[in-house]
Amino acid sequence: MKLGVVIFPGSNCDRDLIHVLENVMQQEVKVLWHKETSLGDFDQKDCIMLPGGFSYGDYLRSGAIARFSPIMNPVIEFANSGGYVWGICNGFQILCEAGLLPGALLRNANQQFVCRNVFVTPVTTDSAVTNALDRGRAYKIPIAHAEGRYYTDAKTLKQLEDNQQILFKYCDKSGEINEAGNPNGSLHNIAGICNVSRNVFGMMPHPERAAEEALGNIDGRFLFDSFIQFQGRAEVDVMDDLLR
Amino acid sequence: MSGTSHDPQVTTETAKELGLHPEEFEKIKTILGRTPNFTELSIYSVMWSEHCSYKNSIKWLKTLPREGSRLLAKAGEENAGLVDIGDGLACAFKIESHNHPSAIEPYQGAATGVGGIHRDIFTMGARPIASLNSLRFGNLAEEKTKHLLRGVVKGIGDYGNAFGVPTVAGEVFFDECYHTNPLVNAMSVGVVKVGKTVSAISYGEGNSVLIVGSSTGKDGIHGASFASQDITEDSHEDLPSVQVGDPFTEKLLLEASLEAIETGAIIGMQDMGAAGITCSTSEMSAKGKHGMKIYLDRVPQRQANMKAWEILLSESQERMLVVVKKGREQEVINVYEKWDIHCEQIGEVTTGDRLQYFMQDELVADVPAESLVLGGGAPVYEREYRQPDYFRHISEYHLDVIVEATDLRSIAMRLISSPNISSKKWVFTQYDSMVGIANTSTNAPSDAAVLRLQGTDKAIAVKVDCNARYVHANPYVGAMIAVSEAARNIVCSGGTPVAITNCLNFGNPYNPEVYWQFVKAIEGMGEACRKFDTPVTGGNVSFYNQSADDGPVFPTPAIGMLGVLEHYEDAMTLDFRNEGDLIYLLGESRNDISSSEYLSNISGVRFSPAPHFDLDEEFNLQQVVKELIQKDLIESAHDVSDGGLFTTLLESAMPSDLGFDISTDENFRKDAFLFGESQSRVVVSIHPSRQDEFLDFMMGTEVEFNLLGEVTPSNIVVDADDWGDVKEWKEEYENAIGNAMSHSVEATEV
Numbered sequence: 001m002k003l004g005v006v007i008f009p010g011s012n013c014d015r016d017l018i019h020v021l022e023n024v025m026q027q028e029v030k031v032l033w034h035k036e037t038s039l040g041d042f043d044q045k046d047c048i049m050l051p052g053g054f055s056y057g058d059y060l061r062s063g064a065i066a067r068f069s070p071i072m073n074p075v076i077e078f079a080n081s082g083g084y085v086w087g088i089c090n091g092f093q094i095l096c097e098a099g100l101l102p103g104a105l106l107r108n109a110n111q112q113f114v115c116r117n118v119f120v121t122p123v124t125t126d127s128a129v130t131n132a133l134d135r136g137r138a139y140k141i142p143i144a145h146a147e148g149r150y151y152t153d154a155k156t157l158k159q160l161e162d163n164q165q166i167l168f169k170y171c172d173k174s175g176e177i178n179e180a181g182n183p184n185g186s187l188h189n190i191a192g193i194c195n196v197s198r199n200v201f202g203m204m205p206h207p208e209r210a211a212e213e214a215l216g217n218i219d220g221r222f223l224f225d226s227f228i229q230f231q232g233r234a235e236v237d238v239m240d241d242l243l244r
Numbered sequence: 245m246s247g248t249s250h251d252p253q254v255t256t257e258t259a260k261e262l263g264l265h266p267e268e269f270e271k272i273k274t275i276l277g278r279t280p281n282f283t284e285l286s287i288y289s290v291m292w293s294e295h296c297s298y299k300n301s302i303k304w305l306k307t308l309p310r311e312g313s314r315l316l317a318k319a320g321e322e323n324a325g326l327v328d329i330g331d332g333l334a335c336a337f338k339i340e341s342h343n344h345p346s347a348i349e350p351y352q353g354a355a356t357g358v359g360g361i362h363r364d365i366f367t368m369g370a371r372p373i374a375s376l377n378s379l380r381f382g383n384l385a386e387e388k389t390k391h392l393l394r395g396v397v398k399g400i401g402d403y404g405n406a407f408g409v410p411t412v413a414g415e416v417f418f419d420e421c422y423h424t425n426p427l428v429n430a431m432s433v434g435v436v437k438v439g440k441t442v443s444a445i446s447y448g449e450g451n452s453v454l455i456v457g458s459s460t461g462k463d464g465i466h467g468a469s470f471a472s473q474d475i476t477e478d479s480h481e482d483l484p485s486v487q488v489g490d491p492f493t494e495k496l497l498l499e500a501s502l503e504a505i506e507t508g509a510i511i512g513m514q515d516m517g518a519a520g521i522t523c524s525t526s527e528m529s530a531k532g533k534h535g536m537k538i539y540l541d542r543v544p545q546r547q548a549n550m551k552a553w554e555i556l557l558s559e560s561q562e563r564m565l566v567v568v569k570k571g572r573e574q575e576v577i578n579v580y581e582k583w584d585i586h587c588e589q590i591g592e593v594t595t596g597d598r599l600q601y602f603m604q605d606e607l608v609a610d611v612p613a614e615s616l617v618l619g620g621g622a623p624v625y626e627r628e629y630r631q632p633d634y635f636r637h638i639s640e641y642h643l644d645v646i647v648e649a650t651d652l653r654s655i656a657m658r659l660i661s662s663p664n665i666s667s668k669k670w671v672f673t674q675y676d677s678m679v680g681i682a683n684t685s686t687n688a689p690s691d692a693a694v695l696r697l698q699g700t701d702k703a704i705a706v707k708v709d710c711n712a713r714y715v716h717a718n719p720y721v722g723a724m725i726a727v728s729e730a731a732r733n734i735v736c737s738g739g740t741p742v743a744i745t746n747c748l749n750f751g752n753p754y755n756p757e758v759y760w761q762f763v764k765a766i767e768g769m770g771e772a773c774r775k776f777d778t779p780v781t782g783g784n785v786s787f788y789n790q791s792a793d794d795g796p797v798f799p800t801p802a803i804g805m806l807g808v809l810e811h812y813e814d815a816m817t818l819d820f821r822n823e824g825d826l827i828y829l830l831g832e833s834r835n836d837i838s839s840s841e842y843l844s845n846i847s848g849v850r851f852s853p854a855p856h857f858d859l860d861e862e863f864n865l866q867q868v869v870k871e872l873i874q875k876d877l878i879e880s881a882h883d884v885s886d887g888g889l890f891t892t893l894l895e896s897a898m899p900s901d902l903g904f905d906i907s908t909d910e911n912f913r914k915d916a917f918l919f920g921e922s923q924s925r926v927v928v929s930i931h932p933s934r935q936d937e938f939l940d941f942m943m944g945t946e947v948e949f950n951l952l953g954e955v956t957p958s959n960i961v962v963d964a965d966d967w968g969d970v971k972e973w974k975e976e977y978e979n980a981i982g983n984a985m986s987h988s989v990e991a992t993e994v
Contacts (some may be wrong), residue, residue, distance in 0.1 A: 009495075009584060010496075012679055013408075013679060015680075034419065053408060054405070054406040054491070054492060055493065056775075057406065058492075059492070113405055113674050113675075113676070114673055115675060115678060117686065135909055142678050144405070144678060145680065208681065209679075211681075212681070213685075214696050215684055216686070217686075218689050240806060
């Protein structure tokens with residue numbers, strides 16, 4: 001498996017993500033430039049990651065311009081054909097703007113940029129990102145955004161719930177999902193979701209900022225571990241199929 | 245040489261309007277051997293402004309220690325100081341003011357202050373890894389202050405957050421003297437491999453001069469001159485002097501410039517800050533002892549029909565001047581084009597020392613570079629000074645007339661929920677403090693911010709400090725305290741202080757009382773820097789911080805200090821770790837509440853001396869703290885500063901929701917013991933099993949130490965009186981500023 005990290009003009013968490021994937025998680029990383037029109041040799045078991053930042057300055061709506069970036073055509077194609085795509089923070093905003101994930105990320109309820117540690121808890125373990133996580137446990141992962149208040153209409157919300165597309169909800173230190181644990185006013189405390197096919201993920205918190213002992217917090221590493229293990233198992237399954 | 249026909253006729257009056265003194269105008273005529281035209285006069289007016297020339301400060305700045313074994317560039321030699329931090333790495337760092345723009349337009353003023361200081365760092369080839377800031381405002385109860393605070397914080401946040409450099413530390417202080425003239429000082433810290441830096445220099449006949457980045461508009465014209473005057477009721481008319489920032493372009497400019505440096509085709513590079521093209525062309529040329537021909541009509545322009553002097557003086561942001569080896573221009577242009585950054589060749593390097601500016605092939609200005617710059621022809625003045633009149637009031641102060649407070653708990657509560665002492669959470673959560681994954685202080689709070697350096701075991705500790713009330717009370721001692729407190733914070737975090745940058749915010753230098761504050765502060769700063777072996781690597785002087793209504797601001801020499809940790813694991817935190825740990829005070833307690841927050845803002849006494857301070861005592865204390873950390877004898881270290889001992893204890897208790905049970909010392913007034921701000925004290929906590937070892941060690945030092953009490957599970961107990969759960973205190977401490985900000989006209993408008 002290899003991981004592709006897209007650099008948009010204005011991305012600013014790309015270096016952090018690449019560092020964690022390469023040096024902490026020991027994964028093969030390929031950098032993708034926004035002007036490229038093809039992904040090259042990526043296949044279904046690989047994953048394209050959209051990092052945090054302020055793509056194209058985000059002077060309009062966050063992610064509204066990045067979605068028209070040349071690289072997004074092959075990314076959307078890749079997702080639609082079943083390839084894994086994972087957006088963090090600005091990456092999540094871009095995926096919503098691109099229509100790969102439902103809903104939108106509005107200005108935080110307090111109208112301010114917020115950067116601090118928050119707690120999130122997995123709502124389902126039926127996804128590559130959450131399958132190795134503990135239900136009910138509070139994972140401490142920082143957020144840093146001005147537009148992270150997840151919103152969608154009632155019909156879509158019901159679909160998200162029915163299909164178990166909500167991956168993470170903001171919670172308090174003890175893992176309880178309540179108003180006090182909601183840092184931005186997100187609908188139903190939603191912090192991260194996936195699409196119906198469960199191959200496109202988006203989340204506002206930054207797991208790459210909580211992946212090293214040197215920073216005193218490795219809760220984010222569990223998400224990368226979960227994904228890598230899941231892909232590892234998927235590869236074994238493919239091998240099994242071939243052998244059968 | 246004559247100006248174009250529609251330029252004003254140049255006379256002594258014109259010179260005066262541009263901020264030049266009659267004798268300066270005469271000097272220009274002597275240098276040129278003729279009367280300058282308007283364009284040339286404009287050039288001199290900005291280059292000889294206080295902001296660019298340091299004409300009223302340089303004499304005293306030269307008395308500061310500016311050399312040390314770790315320094316790779318002397319103060320003023322490059323865009324920022326450069327310090328060798330070992331392992332083949334160097335740190336470039338600098339602090340700069342953006343006070344006047346922020347007074348008029350807080351959002352853009354603060355944003356462009358952040359952008360400007362980062363450009364200073366990355367034009368040297370260093371990647372910025374941390375931002376700090378030092379902010380001063382008027383009384384927070386005032387609507388105007390809330391407006392300024394809201395705008396400045398949003399400006400710093402929006403710029404830094406998008407640019408992608410974490411804001412890791414800072415200070416915010418409120419006093420009515422800053423009502424009209426707030427202070428906004430921004431600091432950037434960058435890292436570069438030794439030997440990979442780029443200099444702000446130009447040489448080599450025929451080499452190409454490129455302008456890179458945003459196009460040039462009429463914004464910020466005469467910004468440097470604007471910064472060199474008092475703020476008056478007419479200052480809002482100077483709004484065009486304030487620039488507009490674009491962090492997105494700056495981010496691209498950063499990445500492109502670092503990549504362009506890799507080509508090896510670059511001779512020199514300088515950002516365009518104050519005085520734009522004028523300043524960058526003259527400083528780079530003077531340094532390389534060459535001239536330039538610049539074709540101003542080739543400069544990409546935002547507006548039509550810009551005049552030569554407007555192009556020369558524009559302070560449009562996110563622009564740089566790059567001198568490239570002849571024949572290798574395309575390599576550099578290719579890099580900038582990859583990042584969609586515009587790059588235009590606007591001239592060439594010439595022999596000799598003339599700067600010749602052309603418009604449509606017509607020579608519009610012809611001046612010697614050397615005559616414009618600091619260290620060259622720019623004027624240097626000695627100003628007279630005398631002890632300010634307000635010192636009478638200070639000498640009238642006596643502790644005995646201050647009635648000792650009896651309800652200590654309610655005083656403590658008022659103190660920790662006052663704007664100066666309470667948490668600045670409302671401010672710093674609006675800043676991205678974690679991008680770059682280097683800031684270890686998020687989960688391990690310490691007195692200074694600690695940043696690990698990827699790929700090494702090393703970390704740096706950075707801090708900005710200045711209690712301007714102390715400096716006002718005694719500029720000499722106050723400036724020594726500012727340096728010492730910064731050093732103490734770095735030492736308490738496990739680091740070794742190595743160098744400082746300073747931002748010297750004062751009133752009008754032509755006022756002898758203001759100038760006295762400046763001279764004494766420089767003397768005190770120099771002495772402390774020599775003691776700690778932390779040379780001054782550069783910085784910025786900001787005079788004219790005063791208004792007709794409020795007079796001069798407190799003299800505010802903000803100190804930005806850099807420290808080094810050989811191993812990031814050696815970092816020490818400020819938080820109490822375990823219930824039952826013993827709490828010790830290192831350093832002497834004193835019957836001293838002088839210039840404390842308690843005396844000034846609770847007792848309402850505005851004039852008192854600086855708190856007790858002795859440089860040797862401070863130095864010895866810091867050596868002891870350093871050894872305690874190296875010997876792994878302590879669990880936490882936190883210095884006693886604004887708010888006094890009680891505030892220090894509370895700040896150590898809150899991170900883990902622990903409490904403390906302490907006893908005061910009957911030899912001292914209780915208010916002085918708990919709230920006094922006498923210097924050179926540190927609170928440490930130790931595990932009981934290490935007590936003997938700790939005592940043995942401390943007995944062998946000259947530093948006084950006293951057992952205060954112990955860490956409790958949750959409650960705060962003072963002299964056996966239960967002051968309640970730490971969480972109640974934390975609630976007040978953390979939300980005081982947020983609550984004040986939500987009760988404002990603007991907040992309800994949102």
